[in-house]
Each structure stands twice: as C-alpha cells, then as structure tokens.
Amino acid sequence: MTKVIGPLDYAIPDNMDVQIGSIVEVPLGPRKLFGVVWDNDSPDENPIPDSKLRPIISVLDIEPLNKALRDLVDWTAHYYLCSRASVLRMVLPPSAAFNSAVSITEYRSTDIVPERMTPKRLQALDAIQGQQGLIRELALKADVSDAVIRGLVKTGALEPIEVSIDNSFDPPNPEHHKPQLSADQTKAAEQLITATKAQKFESIMLDGVTGSGKTETFFEAVATCIKMGKQCLVLLPEIALTQPFLKRFEERFGSTPASWHSGMKQSERRRTWRAVNNGDASILIGARSALYLPYKNLGLIIVDEAHEASFKQEEGVRYHARDVAVVRAMQEDIPVILSSATPALETRYMAEIGRYTAIEMASRYGGAHLPEIETIDLTQDVPERGQWIAPSLIKAIEDNIERGEQSLMFLNRRGYAPLTLCRTCGHRIQCPNCTSWMVEHRLVKRLACHHCGHVMPPPKACEECEEEDTLVACGPGVERINDEVKMLFPEARTFVATSDTLYSPAKAAEFVAKVENDEIDIIIGTQLVTKGYHFPNLTLVGIIDADLGLEGGDLRAAERTFQQISQASGRAGRAAKKGHVYIQTRAPSAPVLQALVNGDRDDFYAAETLSRKHASAPPFGRFAAIIISSEDEGEAASIARLIAQTAPNQEGMLVFGPAPAPLAMLRGRHRQRLLIQARRQVALQDIVRVWLESLEWPRSVRVAVDVDPYSFL
Ligand code: ADP
Ligand code: ZN
DSSP states (O other), X not given: OOOOOOOOOOBOOTTOOOOTTOEEEEEETTEEEEEEOOOOSSOOSSOOOGGGSOBOOEEOSSOOOOHHHHHHHHHHHXXXXXXXXXXXXXXXXXXXXXXXXXXXXXXXEOSOOOSSOOHHHHHHHHHHTTOEEOHHHHHHHHTSOHXXXXXXHHHTSEEEEEEEOOOOOOOOXXXXXXXXOOXXXXXXXXXXXXXXXXXXXXXXXXXXXXXSOHHXXXXXXXXXXXXXXXXXXXXXXXXXXXXXXXXXXXXXXXXXXXXXXXXXXXXXXXXXXXXXXXXOOOEEEEOGGGGGSOOSSEEEEEEETTTXXXXXXXXXXXXXXXXXXXXXXXXXXXXXXXXXXXXXXXXXXXXXXXXXXXXXXXXXXXXXXXXXXXXXXXXXXXOOTTXXXXXXXXXXXXXXXXXXXXXXXXXXXXXXXXXXXXXXXXXBOBOXXXXXXXXXXXXXXXXXXXXXXXXXXXXXXXXTTOOBSOEEEESOOHHHXXXXXXXHOTTOXXXXXXXXXXXXXXXXXXXXXXXXTTOOSXXXXXXXXXXXXXXXXXXXXXXXXXXXXXXXXXXXXXXXXXXXXHHHHTTSSOSSSOOEEEEEESOTTOHHHHHHHHXXXXXXXXXXXXXXXXXXXXXXXXXXXXXEEESSHHHHHHHHHHHHHTOOOOTTEEEEEEEEEEEEEETTEEEEEEEEEEETTSOHHHHHHHHHHTOOOOTTOEEEEEESOSOOO
C-alpha cells in the first residue's frame, strides 16, 4: 500500500458544463494533469472556500464515466486495498487519446541504408523491419534509445507516415453465418439468449466438456446482444489465443471486432477506447484490463476459459478478472457467462449453492468422443538414461505417425533445462536478482530467469570452481523433449509451442495454419497449447510429467493439475478420429490422476471441496497475503515483524508469519510474507486498511496486499 493523495477540490468556472464522471484537465502545482470528477461521498468538515480553489482548465469532449464504472472503481479500490488512482489508471487511456487530433505520425522502414551503420542502428532496423509505430514504440520494440530511432529518421532509413486514428469499426452481423446447433447446444443457447434478453444480473457457469462447442453456443448470446443494440465484452486469458478466436468470430459475424490487450499501439488504444466509449464498437474481445473500459451500454460479459489462473493480475492492482467480471455485471445489472470445461472450484461451489446458474454440455459436438486416458508408471516403464519418454509412449507416438496423425507432448516448462549445474563442484547457476535457477534456453543460446527476465550467455567456466566445460543441464524443458523426439523420430516434423515461440498473435496464427495444413507431426508445448485450439487430426497427447504440478503443493495444486491435464487431454480426438492420452507419473494412484483416468470429475471436486472446507480455505474462508519487500534484507524483516506485532486481535481472523517468501528475493528485493486467514463474515479489507494505515515505514520498503491470492511464492 502506497500512500497517495486522495481526491482534490477544484472550482468550476462559469459556463463550464461539468458532470460527475467528466474527464477534466486540472492544475496541480506547476503541472497539468487529467482527472475524473468524482461523487463527493464524504464532504470535508472544513471545506476550502471556493475563492481559494484553483479552477478546472477544461472538460474533455468524451462521454463522462457512468455510475456503474465509477462504482466498479470504488469497489476495486476497496476490495483489493489499493488507491482509486491506481484503478483509474486502468480506466483512462494514455493522454494521447484525449487530444482531439485525428491523425498521428508513425514511422516505418524504407529501403535507404544509412551511411553510418552502428550496431545499435543495425539492431533497430532488424527489429522493426515491416513494423510501424511511434518513435517510443519502435525504440521499445528494438530495445534501443529513442535517439537511435530519431537518428534513423534523419538518415531516411525510417520515414514518417500520417495515420488516421478514428476509423470506425465495421458492425458485426448477427445473421452472417449462423451454425446449425446440435440439440445440446440449442438448449444451452436458448438459456443464454433468455438471460441476455432479460438484461438483469445473473452469473451463469457454462460448463461444457472440451469440444462441446461452447464458443458456438455463447456466440448466440453475443448475436442477441448485438441485435438489442448493446455492447458485449468477451474476456480471453492469453493474447496468443486471440488470433484463432478472432478468426472464428469473423467467420460467424462477418467483421473484425475491436480488441484490447497489452500489445497494442497507442493509436490503436485511442481508437478502441473512444469507440467503446461512444458506442461505435459493439463487441470487444480483450484481456482482463478490458473490464475497466468505459462502455457506453454494456449488455453482456463473457469470460472464456474462466478457470484460467492468468486472469489473476499479479502486479499493481492485484485483481482477479473473473471475480471483477461478476461484480461489473452486478453493477451494470446484466448477465455474465463463465465458460470452461474445467470450472474453478469456487465457481462450481457458487453454482452448487444456487448463486450461479449452471448450464451443462456433457458431450462433444458432432459425435466426437472424449479421449481414452491411461497412466504410464515411470517406475515400471522406465525411460532410457538421460531421456524422459517411456518406451510405451514412444511406441504410441510411432503408431500415431504411421497412421498419419498428429501428437502433442505436454510439459509445462519452457526452455531446455530448468537447472544448470557444475559436474565438478555441484554449483548451481542462480539468478543474481532472484531466488531462482537460471533456465537454459538452447535455441537462443541463453540462460534466463523466468521471474525477472535476466538473461546471460551460458558461461564457459563454472563461476565457483572456475573449471571449464563442466556445466551440465539437469531435467527437461520442452526444448530438450524436442531434441529427444527428433532423435527418436528423425523424420518427424516437430514444433516447440511456448510463449517464447508464440509471442505474438501473428506467430500464433502461423502455428495454427501449420498444424491445420499437416506440416507438423509432433507438437511439444506448454500450457499455452492446451487452450482453445481445435486440431482435428491431433489424436495423441502425452503428458511428460504429471507430478510436476503437485510439487510445491499450494492450496490449488491438485485442482490445477486436474485442469491442466484435462485441458491438454481435451486437444486429443476432437473430430472423427478417436483420441488417446498417456499420463507419465511416478504416482499413478494419486487421487487426481485416478479421477482423470476414470473420468469421475464430480468425485474429484467433491473431495477437493471437502478438504478446502476442513482447511477453511476458499470458498469457505478467505486469504490475504501481505508482501513486504526491500533491497535491504534486515529492513524488510523488521517492517514485517512490526506489521505482525501490530496485527489486530480479531475474532475469526488468524495472522501467520512473517516468514521469508519462498521466492525470498525477486528483482533484487528481499521479500517477507504474512498470510491472513479469515472467516467469510469478517470485514477483512476494513481491518487490514486501518491496521496498515496506522503504521509507518521508510519509502525504501514496499508493502503489497494480495487479496484472494493465487500465487503463494
Ligand atoms: P469448446 O470451446 O467447447 O472446446 P469449440 O467451440 O471449440 O468447443 O467447438 C469445437 C469444434 O466444433 C470447433 O471447431 C467448432 O467450430 C465445431 N463446432 C461446434 N459446434 C458446431 C456447430 N453447431 N456447427 C458446426 N461446427 C461446430
Ligand atoms: Zn531473476
């Protein structure tokens, strides 16, 4: 919690039309800032006399933020214990969007080669080839300073172009390409349409097995929403998913919808923000932050793959987009659909107690069957030394290649090897900024920290004993599995699918096309490939290490393992051909694996729910974490102790810690954690706010509160 200035008072000049929610430009000291006019919920006892107030400079020609959005900002600030200002930063676009220009200048490369070519210039030209953007955007992309880009403009190697930024979005056509729905789908779609027409708050859990056609089904609710002249928001968990989704969307509705994610250029942000605000964009497909856009008349929210943990933001305002989506729907008084083949336990529980409506789709579309799942006991069916694929799985891949069908090897670990150590002295290469091992990425010949992004070339000699050529890779990552697959099947065409290779929507689209055109035989991928893809010829899935997710053992480890393996398995046999899934494990009798093999999802969830109940864990009790960090280890520890010692004595609330966080150092900061466990009826936020506001700490210490934490690192 950082202490920030709260709302400020300003005078309204005569003849200025200011409403609550208006976006205004105001003076603050010598600066000019943008702000939002807020409801005065707690009038000052000694207000500053009007004559002493500085006047508002101007009101922007933009629809004022409506009450539902202002309420959402207040709710978020209160629930997640952050400042209104930090939430408003998500609501307001970059200031460029405010000025009334209708075109901006972007730059793109020409054929001219600069007379003086420096390494930086070369690096920049390489990186921005075929791209276009503002100077700052290009500099970021190429990882050079703005000056390098400006220099290139002077030499003519980059040329300016005027870009119009307020083109309108083509309206979607709800009748463009209506699919023939199956009986199951029709029934589910009718319920969704009725809820959409009612325009009343309702949380709906759309719970359909992988391949049941959830997307086609909720598209019918989208169509209804458009026909009613209302806006619809579809939230997706990963940017890589967006491209295939947009393609399906275009096929169904005949136009490209507006989208919103972190990879957008400023000009695109401005265009989309304004179109959402003035109602011109009727559909928005977006990442979690799209929840905070100023919709003119929102009529429906859909959260696709709603179980995804990536909906939880882990920095800044630590909100969970699935939960905020429900709150936003409540405040707008509209329906929200949470769609998933593996709903979060919390969501299922809400459906069980009747707070959410449950709609189930139990079978795959078009007569496709769910895949057959079996385990491979790695203690019996042992891979060759230095390899990770068991003989029986190798045989299955071989048969599958012979049939001309595609396979997926799933391992949720990027890079070549998770650990590099010295054969002579046992030294392990650690990130200089974090408590984590450097992960080898052999394709780019680098070691990388997956927590802070620090990269280094693999050292020739051990840092510790200084002996040369003694470093060895330990354990597998997807790149290493790829090497193994290529060694076993030299003819097979393989592809490593991770966030390192599918880093942009264009790359994801390329990958999809390759699989669809049968240019790939074996995909080796992380959780990224388990989402939303539909590859008819993919019939075999091998889970390389099912035990991985159960390590660490936090609250949701078993549930997450269940979801990940179900989703990975869900890629197999989605069309006419039957699918097979092999799960490699050292503990085949683990309940979560048994549940997967036997397909008894309900039993698994029932057991998990019961154990959560016994532990008073969510959804039965609530957690909040307090994370204290400083560059100085002693300082972090002493403030953590201070916070622990001043913990209020509150019935139904327990405070554990402080203890060094499992990730004891992150980006050069030492971290301590406290965990609060509370009964549902305890006013947790109010208590924590009063508690922390009564304390002081130096500016070098950061104290962050994570309400409903997902990460316990
Ligand atoms: P889910 O999201 O439930 O896993 P999808 O919506 O991706 O399933 O549907 C699986 C596949 O079946 C997709 O390729 C989809 O286009 C196709 N499909 C589903 N329902 C229909 C339908 N009614 N008509 C034609 N194709 C359909
Ligand atoms: Zn690091």
